[in-house]
Amino acid sequence: MRIGELAKATGTKAETIRYYEREGVLPAADRTDSNYRDYTDGHLATLTFVRRARELGFSMSQVRELLALSDHDDKPCENVDQLVQRQLVEVKRKIADLSAMRDELAQLLRSCQSDRIGECRIVESLGRRN
């Protein structure tokens, strides 16, 4: 299949697919006579895997690790488990950070009762004294 078809099938831009190839998360495809990339179903599966992992917030290097691990059918999957575990912790941390932001922003909004900047609690709360 050509790059455009693979792109459509996975919701990925062709440029991104080529980028993934350069970054080593998608093996280079064979080329046609006219030098077009020719992808297999294996490529489709791998790209789906990569996109899914990226959607779950794994970094490119983590994706590389996951791919390397998933290539060894017979090895224990405790390492995969660990990567997922670590990512889960990271995501939870981000949620906590954002929740704090959300609360502070909501607090800011509640604090502003005035209508002129000069008396605006928001501007004041952020630390500006003119």
Place this chain on the structure above:
Amino acid sequence: MRIGELAKATGTKAETIRYYEREGVLPAADRTDSNYRDYTDGHLATLTFVRRARELGFSMSQVRELLALSDHDDKPCENVDQLVQRQLVEVKRKIADLSAMRDELAQLLRSCQSDRIGECRIVESLGRRN
């Protein structure tokens, strides 16, 4: 005050302060005879404002907007309000996205009962068939 002092006072690296100057979120300071930047308390207040806004997730261009707005004491602060509102919505959206990620990651972890990659639900769920 010199850049190092301002840096320490605000928990910002000197390089970041110079970057903020280039980006127009912190006015250029006067220079001493030896060409060192010489900051005022006004700079300290502005930098505190900028850092706080950045911590709350505002982008640099939003920070620029907030600064521009906060310069007009007599104008209504409804625009400030709107910016905060919009940022709150955005933060909530990110929290929702991350919560979905968290749930999926947790689900992945629960799904993996096997110990070999070949049978690993995690690898399978991500879309890889070898």
Place this chain on the structure above:
DNA sequence: GCTTGACCTTGTAGTAGCTACAGGGTCCAT
């Protein structure tokens, strides 16, 4: 007076993960 070390200066390049060209080649239908 000279050195040492901490500070400051500019300018440039790197980070992550794409995305968007420019400038060119290929292929198929009309």
Place this chain on the structure above:
DNA sequence: ATGGACCCTGTAGCTACTACAAGGTCAAGC
């Protein structure tokens, strides 16, 4: 043979810093 849709490579841009390199300044200590 011409148009349009696709493909190719290579490079530059995006955000918000961060990290140098190569050099200038200044106060303290000998």
